[in-house]
Amino acid sequence: MIEIEALVKRFDGFAAVDGVSLTVGRGAVLGFLGPNGAGKSTTMKMIAGFLAPTSGTARVCGIDVTADPLEAKRRIGYLPEGAPAYPDMTAGDFLEFIADVRGLKGAERRKCLADAIERVEIGPVLEQSIETLSKGFKRRVGLAQAILHDPPVLILDEPTDGLDPNQKHHVRQLIRAMAPAKAIVISTHILEEVEAICTRAAIIARGRVVADGEPLAGGGWRFGNLRAEPGRLEGVFRALTAETQA
Amino acid sequence: MIGFFRHAFVGTCAIFAREFRAYFATPVAYVFIVVFLAVSGLFTFYLGNLFDRGQADLRPFFSFHPWLYLVFMPAISMRLWAEERRSGTLELLMTLPVGLLGAVLGKFLAAWAFAGMALALTFPTWLTVAYLGDPDHGAIIAGYLGSLLMAGSYLAIGACxxxxxxxxVVAFIAAVAVGFVFTVAGAPLVLDALSAWAPRVLIDAVASFSFLVRFQAIATGVLDARDLVFFVSFAATWLFANAVLVEIKKSG
Known part of the structure; x- marks a missing residue:
């Protein structure tokens, strides 16, 4: 449901993303791994339609995000890095605003709001202004915003960053629960997260996909000819990203 | 195509409503309105000598509006985009199914509606002259309409x-500075500096941008179609530039 072909983004001659091609189908959870500045966020911003690619195409449910941005954006739920939200608004008003912009009405709207609020468990803080919320709740409000319209495609930029272990566990459960019906891309620094929820992983360094890996049947992961035993993904990650950074 | 416009409109309405409410989420709106009304009254009755003139019209009231708006409108518009960029919510907003022009329009209309509300609250001045004399109400309505249009022009500069x-703060000061240039474009201060070397055509062109000159007629209640077209197209131009700037600044 997500098809990226030879995506390139240049900033003043510097290629932040340099020819990334990927496809993600329904039921797949793709983990973007990579050092800081590798181009993970920039790639996600292009899929979500925030940045225009310098060249290449990104399609969501068959819709080119540059050619028909509004139709593509309707099918995407996007959590930007840091889960930005309007600090003066209450969590409830914020979600109502998202529902307004997305044109949700009547019974469907009520169901969407109730489902999202229940899924991320923010019922108790709906009346609080977002600036007074803890980091964990803020992130959950951001997630609620992304899943509000039950989109077929989810792009989540570091969804568990800054959460405590319990909250991380909860967000991972949530992603796993939604996975069968959606195509999901998450970026993360946490390798155990990839092992916990992803069905595929792409290691990105210097704007390129240096390895595309899948879990092995007997446990562990395989990236090309590199194998990682269960819990040993870090060695592969370092081997792949260190040589490109040399 | 109809679907496209309907959806763009949905987003614009939602953004308008959010922005308008955001003014009242903090005490800023109330402080603004109180100070705006106080300064407006001060200008009208003290500097404008509304009573001493012995005429039942609102000319002293309207004639200070360009100066009033020069400072007050940037205070309304300064947060529109700067705040979104600082807090990172611009990325959220621009990945929702809203067209760029729709978002620009929604925000601008919210600021304009807020300014219109502050302007409407000056109605006691109108009641005062209506009580004391027999003013030309048509002229006053025309003055209010022209004033509202001019406020839109100042806001469009500020939004951009x-x-x-x-x-x-930078957005505020830049908007006051640019607003000042257009306010006084027709004044001797500017024209004298040009007249020594510039061709007549250029001088006339610069003078034609002057809010002060254009508003002089409006303050007396004369709404010329040319002035209306000027303010509307002026605001539209700045809003278009606003959309272009948002697009350019996204990657930086």
Whole structure:
């Protein structure tokens, strides 16, 4: 449901993303791994339609995000890095605003709001202004915003960053629960997260996909000819990203 | 195509409503309105000598509006985009199914509606002259309409410059500076500096941008179609620049 072909983004001659091609189908959870500045966020911003690619195409449910941005954006739920939200608004008003912009009405709207609020468990803080919320709740409000319209495609930029272990566990459960019906891309620094929820992983360094890996049947992961035993993904990650950074 | 416009409109309405409410989420709106009304009254009755003139019209009231708006409108518009850029919510907003022009329009209309509300609250001045004499109400309505249009022009400048920076104070000062240039474009201060070397055509062109000159007629209640077209197209031009700036600044 997500098809990226030879995506390139240049900033003043510097290629932040340099020819990334990927496809993600329904039921797949793709983990973007990579050092800081590798181009993970920039790639996600292009899929979500925030940045225009310098060249290449990104399609969501068959819709080119540059050619028909509004139709593509309707099918995407996007959590930007840091889960930005309007600090003066209450969590409830914020979600109502998202529902307004997305044109949700009547019974469907009520169901969407109730489902999202229940899924991320923010019922108790709906009346609080977002600036007074803890980091964990803020992130959950951001997630609620992304899943509000039950989109077929989810792009989540570091969804568990800054959460405590319990909250991380909860967000991972949530992603796993939604996975069968959606195509999901998450970026993360946490390798155990990839092992916990992803069905595929792409290691990105210097704007390129240096390895595309899948879990092995007997446990562990395989990236090309590199194998990682269960819990040993870090060695592969370092081997792949260190040589490109040399 | 109809679907496209309907959806763009849905987003614009939602953004308008959010922005308008955002003014009242903090005490800023109330402080603004109180100070605006106080300064407006001060100008009208003290500097404008509304009573001593012995005429039942609102000319002293309207004639200070360009100066009033020069400072007050940037205070309304400065947060529109600068705040979104600082808090990172611009990325959220621009990945929702809203067209760029729709978002620009929604925000601008919210600021304009707020300014219109502040302007409407000056109605006691109108009641005062209506009580004391027999003013030309048509002229006063025309004055209010012209004033509202001019406020839109100041706001469009401010909204555009707000998209150029993450810093609201910078947005405010830049908007006052640019607003000042257009306010006094027809005044001797500017024209004398040009007349020594510039061709007549250029001088006339610069003078034609002057809010002060254009508003002089409006303050007396004369609404000329040319002035209306000027203010509407002036605001539209700045809003278009606003959209372009948001697009350019996204990657930086």
């Amino acid at each position: 410059l707000s998209a150029a920076t993450k810093n609201q």
